[in-house]
Amino acid sequence: MQDIAIFGAGGFGREILTLIQDVNRVSPVWNVVGFFDDGYPKGEIINGFETLGTCEDLNAWEKPLAITLAIGTPHIKKNILSRITNPRVSFPTLIHPSVLIGDRDFVEIGKGCIICAANIITTNIEIGNFVILNLACTTGHDTVIKDYAAFMPTCNISGEVVIEEGVYCGTGVKIINRTSIGANTIVGAGAVVAKPLPPNCTAVGVPAKPIKFREA
Ligand SMILES: CC(C)(COP(=O)(O)OP(=O)(O)OC[C@H]1O[C@@H](n2cnc3c(N)ncnc32)[C@H](O)[C@@H]1OP(=O)(O)O)[C@@H](O)C(=O)NCCC(=O)NCCS
Numbered sequence: 578m579q580d581i582a583i584f585g586a587g588g589f590g591r592e593i594l595t596l597i598q599d600v601n602r603v604s605p606v607w608n609v610v611g612f613f614d615d616g617y618p619k620g621e622i623i624n625g626f627e628t629l630g631t632c633e634d635l636n637a638w639e640k641p642l643a644i645t646l647a648i649g650t651p652h653i654k655k656n657i658l659s660r661i662t663n664p665r666v667s668f669p670t671l672i673h674p675s676v677l678i679g680d681r682d683f684v685e686i687g688k689g690c691i692i693c694a695a696n697i698i699t700t701n702i703e704i705g706n707f708v709i710l711n712l713a714c715t716t717g718h719d720t721v722i723k724d725y726a727a728f729m730p731t732c733n734i735s736g737e738v739v740i741e742e743g744v745y746c747g748t749g750v751k752i753i754n755r756t757s758i759g760a761n762t763i764v765g766a767g768a769v770v771a772k773p774l775p776p777n778c779t780a781v782g783v784p785a786k787p788i789k790f791r792e793a
Pocket of ligand 1 (some may be wrong): 729
């Protein structure tokens with residue numbers, strides 16, 4: 578069994594713990610050593626596992642350790658990742674045993690991703706690194722999802738969609754086929770993306786329209 582720790586001891590971190598336990602029920606792969614989190618004191622017990630400290634403590638860890646980043650917000654996840662400098666740390670992709678992948682020969686998934694229970698991913702799909710597909714999302718044919726993108730529960734990504742780096746889609750977002758979402762754009766819960774969305778904005782509604790822009 579390989580040692581693994583969850584970075585992020587909040588609610589999503591506890592959900593990822595259950596994902597790992599479900600993986601282990603099918604085939605024992607992971608030995609959970611605990612949680613890291615910059616915001617929790619060392620030595621607390623969360624759902625039976627210890628908090629092991631901050632990013633600094635992780636950088637001082639002396640044995641090989643797999644880390645899963647249970648952090649939903651792309652730019653926060655990217656920032657934490659840039660501070661992890663320990664060469665003993667690796668970033669596996671975790672896929673819940675219930676996930677349905679249509680054709681594994683034509684679905685590429687990078688490192689450090691989290692694919693939660695009840696996802697369906699069909700075929701000819703590229704998923705980059707550190708992508709999160711939270712519970713019960715669907716991803717259709719010929720879609721590209723770039724690094725750090727995060728989809729909250731029950732998003733539906735139709736076919737031939739391009740999701741650029743760092744996109745965040747709230748719960749229940751629906752993305753119509755052949756559309757795209759620009760880098761670092763946030764799409765509010767329940768939105769329907771019917772036309773391509775530009776980068777660095779927040780878009781909400783049906784159809785989704787930008788309501789705010791940020792500096793790149
Ligand atoms: C869009 C979102 C990111 C908020 O962005 P924000 O920049 O903080 O925006 P604000 O809260 O200031 O809201 C701006 C306006 O958009 C509206 N709005 C916010 N979220 C909206 C949504 N999902 N759909 C429609 N309108 C929304 C607000 O009511 C407000 O309207 P007003 O100007 O008429 O008062 C947030 O509301 C959201 O949907 N987050 C996703 C949460 C989620 O899915 N979490 C999953 C956890 S597992």
